[in-house]
Amino acid sequence: MATETASAVINLDLPGAKISKHQYGHFAEHLGRCIYGGFWVGEDSEIPNERGIRLDVVEALKKLNIPNLRWPGGCFADEYHWQDGIGPRENRPKMVNSHWGNVVENNHFGTHEFMDLCEMLGADAYIAGNVGSGTVQEMSQWVEYMTRDDDSPMVELRRKNGRDKAWKVPFWGVGNENWGCGGNMRVEQFADLARQYSTFCRDHGDNKLYRIAGGPNVDDFHWTETLMKSVGCVSCNSMNVMSPYQAISLHYYTMTREWENKGKALTFTEDEYYRTMANSQHVDTLLTRHSTIMDHYDPCKTIGLVLDEWGTWWQVEEGTNPGFLYQQNTMRDALVASTHFDIFTRHAERLVMANIAQTVNVLQAMILTDPDTGALVLTPTYHVFEMNTAHHDALALDVSFRGQRERMEAADKRFNVVSASASVAEDGASSLLSLSNVHLDEARTIRIDLRGRDWTVGEARLLTSTEIADHNSPAHPEAVAPVAFEGFTVDGDALEVTLPAHSYVTIALDLA
Numbered sequence: 001m002a003t004e005t006a007s008a009v010i011n012l013d014l015p016g017a018k019i020s021k022h023q024y025g026h027f028a029e030h031l032g033r034c035i036y037g038g039f040w041v042g043e044d045s046e047i048p049n050e051r052g053i054r055l056d057v058v059e060a061l062k063k064l065n066i067p068n069l070r071w072p073g074g075c076f077a078d079e080y081h082w083q084d085g086i087g088p089r090e091n092r093p094k095m096v097n098s099h100w101g102n103v104v105e106n107n108h109f110g111t112h113e114f115m116d117l118c119e120m121l122g123a124d125a126y127i128a129g130n131v132g133s134g135t136v137q138e139m140s141q142w143v144e145y146m147t148r149d150d151d152s153p154m155v156e157l158r159r160k161n162g163r164d165k166a167w168k169v170p171f172w173g174v175g176n177e178n179w180g181c182g183g184n185m186r187v188e189q190f191a192d193l194a195r196q197y198s199t200f201c202r203d204h205g206d207n208k209l210y211r212i213a214g215g216p217n218v219d220d221f222h223w224t225e226t227l228m229k230s231v232g233c234v235s236c237n238s239m240n241v242m243s244p245y246q247a248i249s250l251h252y253y254t255m256t257r258e259w260e261n262k263g264k265a266l267t268f269t270e271d272e273y274y275r276t277m278a279n280s281q282h283v284d285t286l287l288t289r290h291s292t293i294m295d296h297y298d299p300c301k302t303i304g305l306v307l308d309e310w311g312t313w314w315q316v317e318e319g320t321n322p323g324f325l326y327q328q329n330t331m332r333d334a335l336v337a338s339t340h341f342d343i344f345t346r347h348a349e350r351l352v353m354a355n356i357a358q359t360v361n362v363l364q365a366m367i368l369t370d371p372d373t374g375a376l377v378l379t380p381t382y383h384v385f386e387m388n389t390a391h392h393d394a395l396a397l398d399v400s401f402r403g404q405r406e407r408m409e410a411a412d413k414r415f416n417v418v419s420a421s422a423s424v425a426e427d428g429a430s431s432l433l434s435l436s437n438v439h440l441d442e443a444r445t446i447r448i449d450l451r452g453r454d455w456t457v458g459e460a461r462l463l464t465s466t467e468i469a470d471h472n473s474p475a476h477p478e479a480v481a482p483v484a485f486e487g488f489t490v491d492g493d494a495l496e497v498t499l500p501a502h503s504y505v506t507i508a509l510d511l512a
């Protein structure tokens with residue numbers, strides 16, 4: 001039985017901050033079967049590929065308008081030495097991936113292969129540099145190798161390896177989890193290193209680097225404050241000129257319980273489901289508090305916040321390598337993604353990028369590939385990304401709820417039952433509403449007064465499932481997939497929407 005639990009107002013003529021398309025970014029680490037067996041199958045594979053890159057993965061991701069791809073890690077980045085991954089593949093030295101499974105890698109997927117992938121996807125490259133075990137010179141030379149055009153030593157090396165023209169590489173990570181796998185550093189130590197490394201990551205030609213300093217883990221607010229203090233004086237409006245880096249990263253994963261007992265991907269109780277929803281929406285508190293610290297030192301918001309690792313993290317699937325972090329992906333994961341995006345929209349002024357972990361075969365993946373049959377499966381989370389593409393670079397609209405919103409409590413946190421966000425396209429011709437009902441068993445109704453513009457309903461779509469643990473597999477690839485949605489009525493200037501239990505809905509509006 002549906003219950004009207006929410007009433008909201010959206011002023012279609014009052015657009016706010018731009019929702020950067022980079023909030024819908026992705027992450028590909030040398031971890032499990034994300035790179036090898038996911039993106040990369042090799043040129044001799046029977047699976048259709050182009051220069052070793054799996055074509056059906058590329059085509060699926062192109063439908064998401066994937067804006068950027070972060071590589072090579074993660075923790076792997078701080079043991080990766082880029083010059084081992086260039087030149088003829090048969091001559092590249094092997095390495096041990098000590099973080100993820102302690103496996104030996106052949107370095108066949110390196111800089112040229114990754115940039116080839118980005119060009120095929122039409123995505124910007126986000127390179128995570130090695131601060132943990134690398135050197136300032138090594139990182140500086142990587143930037144030169146990729147982005148410079150003349151006859152410098154690194155450019156000559158790149159041309160020797162088959163690439164004449166420099167690549168565009170806008171995003172550069174200066175460190176990753178330096179509080180942990182990236183060096184077990186104190187923030188005071190890392191703050192100095194971030195300034196040093198950023199200084200030697202130079203702009204070459206018209207390629208302007210956006211340098212992202214390794215930021216805090218979850219609620220380490222001291223880390224954020226120390227990095228902000230290190231870039232300049234309090235309330236200094238010329239901060240962007242002074243700062244050697246342009247953004248700070250943040251990592252936050254959603255689990256059922258504590259790190260040692262994350263919960264299972266496919267079997268979970270009602271209590272565990274609601275704990276997941278509560279922990280997922282906690283990202284709003286974290287973004288608010290880190291942004292508040294940043295606002296104190298940077299009121300003009302010249303330094304960006306980058307959530308470059310987020311998503312669900314469950315116990316690995318039984319029978320798989322525990323170091324490969326393979327997990328299934330259900331309707332529960334889809335709702336974690338949809339409610340995250342609503343929160344991201346509200347933080348559009350400060351949150352310039354976010355990267356879900358990870359794109360293929362690892363954690364909250366878009367795509368799962370079957371190692372035995374070669375089959376490709378699109379996950380429920382993939383569909384949330386696809387349904388949201390109209391929000392890319394659109395202008396945020398405030399969703400103002402009337403009265404007291406319905407909330408539930410789990411894991412000592414209160415969370416919204418109905419979540420919503422909205423945007424208007426830059427050309428002003430259309431709008432997209434995104435609505436989630438995270439109640440496990442009951443439908444909810446939301447009445448939205450749409451003011452300031454004339455509108456008509458365009459395409460409406462629904463993502464839900466019979467059971468919250470439903471998921472896609474090679475045998476049932478569309479068990480959870482979007483369908484046309486008709487559960488709404490138009491009442492004058494109001495849109496009344498009935499959201500099924502555990503569901504995600506998008507409604508496009510044509511604006512006059």
